[in-house]
Amino acid sequence: MKTYQIEHRPPETVNVVKLIEIVALRGNGTEDNPVRKIIQYYNLNGKFIFECDYQ
Template identity: 40%
Template sequence: MCQSKNVRPRGTDSAKVIQVIETISIRGIGTDTDPVRAVKQFWNFEGKLLAESDPFICEE
């Protein structure tokens, strides 16, 4: 699990329910540096990638 020590949540300013397309793809070649894993991607209806959730990638 990725956790940044610099994140300071302050609450939610806005929230709404929207429709997106969720895809799940297998990625990786099965090595220690590139393990096989399921990657979720979220797309709008125009085909624009909105977000990606890759359990191996930990952004600092």
């Protein structure tokens, strides 16, 4: 079994920022598109930042 050495690198910066978090449902209930919760994040000016969709 091969073992690997993990090199730890600390973060360059860490910031606390204010975001708008929206939790909503997505999907139509089919096997290909099940109903699920998604989380979207926007900055305070309303610009979309990212989305978490755990399908």
